[in-house]
Amino acid sequence: MELTNIREIFRNKDKFADKEVTIGGWVRSNRNSKNFGFIVVNDGTFFEPIQVVYGNGLDNYDEVGKINVGAAIIVRGTLVLTPDAKQPFEIQAAEVTVEGASTPDYPLQKKRHTFEYLRTISHLRPRTNTFEAVFRVRSLCAYAIHKFFQERDFVYVHTPLITGSDCEGAGEMFQVTTLDLNNLPMTEEGKVDFSKDFFNKPTNLTVSGQLNGETYAMAFKNIYTFGPTFRAENSNTTRHAAEFWMIEPEIAFADLEDDMMLAESMLKYVISYVLENAPEEMAFFNNFVDKGLLDRLRNVVENDFARVTYTEAIDILSKHNDKFDYKVSWGCDLQTEHERYLTEQIYKRPVFVTDYPKEIKAFYMKLNDDGKTVAAVDCLVPGIGEIIGGSQREDDYDKLLARINELGLSEDDYKFYLDLRKYGSARHAGFGLGFERCVMYLTGMGNIRDVIPFPRTVNNCEL
């Protein structure tokens, strides 16, 4: 069908002025008197809707007057600039056709709905201002990430979702099976016989593509992953989902310093891209969701991130122990309250915390010369806390093997990973960015359920 997107009209209004246009979209409101009426139409291509003016010259004036909120309509008319009005232009309708009616009980009437209520109608909520803005920004944010890496010749790698291994031993995992649970095949020992399962063994949903990603970094030098990741944690918070997307770049011939530079430029790039490509949405978030958002984001783009070692951070934080539920001391893991204090109160901007005690970090991180800490880095941002976690990887075969044995991991499971240190090992580093946390950070939205189209959390797997 030959329709003009409302986005095009807003972006090139002079081109369309006084010309006939035809648009299709959904009715946000409809009010009228005896002789004329106004319909506000949104077609989803642009955050702002367009106002359609219709008069009793229309053959179907009475019918148009009764169009319900939510209906899909097609409007042919003349675009008229209205420099003195609130909206920059309107369409004076020559023809209004109902494409699909709506009903008076349409769940999204023109009034404020709570986010809680809107979560119960996840198939309709993208038709509201807030969620239209959220999910367009989510889309732009995803694209900005691809664009950033592709412009730098990184290779995008699809690491597997179903896996026979447990990357970090971290996080509870979802099992994947085709066995009939009501009629499980058993071995002679009375255990489930996984040799009858689809993959001939037990399998899970991945918690990270990093180890697979590393194998490709040792071939392509610079790679990134961008795909779904799963955690079967029974945590019902505003920041945890069972299914979320993650970006995991991995760079070879690179150390922790290169890793931090990459993370910083990526975040700045993504913020700049979204500010530039969704100005209307970002102004909306700034006005109605998170006052000060725009200032904060511009501040991030324009300034260097702060840097502090874990040991220094503990020194600083321990002077404020009276403010924390969990008191800090060297060796402890940082809680969100500590992370936020550092980035919000001490530095008032994003901060990289580096060189954590090896005991609280994963086995694959490179041991520093002190023998106590590893070349890990977390990036903390105001309002969120940790948004990125990364490290330089242990590239020494013997040290890695020792660590695997020390932790009681299976050497056999990690043979492929050890191979990377046997055949042309190279310094390399990478990080993981939780995509939803990134979208929360960019929009100011406070609940991860409100930045995922169809969120999956404990006891919740609707639609």
Add this chain to the structure above:
Amino acid sequence: MELTNIREIFRNKDKFADKEVTIGGWVRSNRNSKNFGFIVVNDGTFFEPIQVVYGNGLDNYDEVGKINVGAAIIVRGTLVLTPDAKQPFEIQAAEVTVEGASTPDYPLQKKRHTFEYLRTISHLRPRTNTFEAVFRVRSLCAYAIHKFFQERDFVYVHTPLITGSDCEGAGEMFQVTTLDLNNLPMTEEGKVDFSKDFFNKPTNLTVSGQLNGETYAMAFKNIYTFGPTFRAENSNTTRHAAEFWMIEPEIAFADLEDDMMLAESMLKYVISYVLENAPEEMAFFNNFVDKGLLDRLRNVVENDFARVTYTEAIDILSKHNDKFDYKVSWGCDLQTEHERYLTEQIYKRPVFVTDYPKEIKAFYMKLNDDGKTVAAVDCLVPGIGEIIGGSQREDDYDKLLARINELGLSEDDYKFYLDLRKYGSARHAGFGLGFERCVMYLTGMGNIRDVIPFPRTVNNCEL
């Protein structure tokens, strides 16, 4: 580390000529005599490797001479143009440092390996020419798809992977659970008690994001998904994987004609993008994997796709029934042999087949006026057969509900989907593109296992 990517040198050789450069990469070959030697280095950023010449002026000349294939090295030297040689330039080394050694039993010696063998070392195979080319093209192809849709203001939607529903009732599904299979909770009736499971009910891995995608198309007008999809089919073919990626655009205020135009321009765009951005890789495929590939792809870009209705196609094919294992007649589903005959023998280019009998297509497809066929379309391409399947969706509430009941589907499961036809229904259409089939088509690779970094197939879930 301040290294120059080999890609940059190849793309801007005059800029680097006679200058000092430092590169890091992996040794493909090393041969030498008493006074000088040659190392071929690939850093993964570019398909072509670079030749390093080293002389006995190096302090570590003997050590360099013994560097094994597969080792990671850093080379500092002068880039010298060699207009009379096979390669356009070489690096005359001032310094060669071993970053990580390799061993004489490195599995990828400079000789031909079978694809079958390389599948057993999926963590190393991207270091070979063929797989370096495949996975760079895969990355570019993914990006081209995003770029195509984003340039047209489509919103990228992440539809869920874990689902409580079965989109089309099509294909066997993987179950997802956190229950302890060796100790399952049971109800009083002796069945598995899924109320104890993570999501409080049985869940599966998605086979399609389409229905979820439709809900967003009715908000944003034009959307696309790009994510993993799963089939637990026990089919051990060269074209089926248990885990693969799919692209599913959905467009509102659009019919089957719009859908076909979108599919055709998307395929042409992606082919053009890859031809332009990976000329070396594509020439390699054309020479060593699939002679005639480039001609075929250019032919696709330059010509309109053919169009034929299912009914016409059956007429045509039935005249050649002697050539087929399965004889065709109206009402039968098209097999790969028929699809390939149509696109390869009859049309010799991509062809859209439209308007299939409703019995062999999914419940959500729009019924044509004849009452017998639906507004479905498959796009068939030479060498592959079906690469895209799409349809206009049934947008009439009553007709859709009747079809759901006719097929014995649960009205309650599809309440959200019916809502889209109740509140502002609009003509809409979409299609699904199997990403791996697209990569196979672009590269000429014949086995889906060779275009997925870590393929998952029956009895195979390695790394």
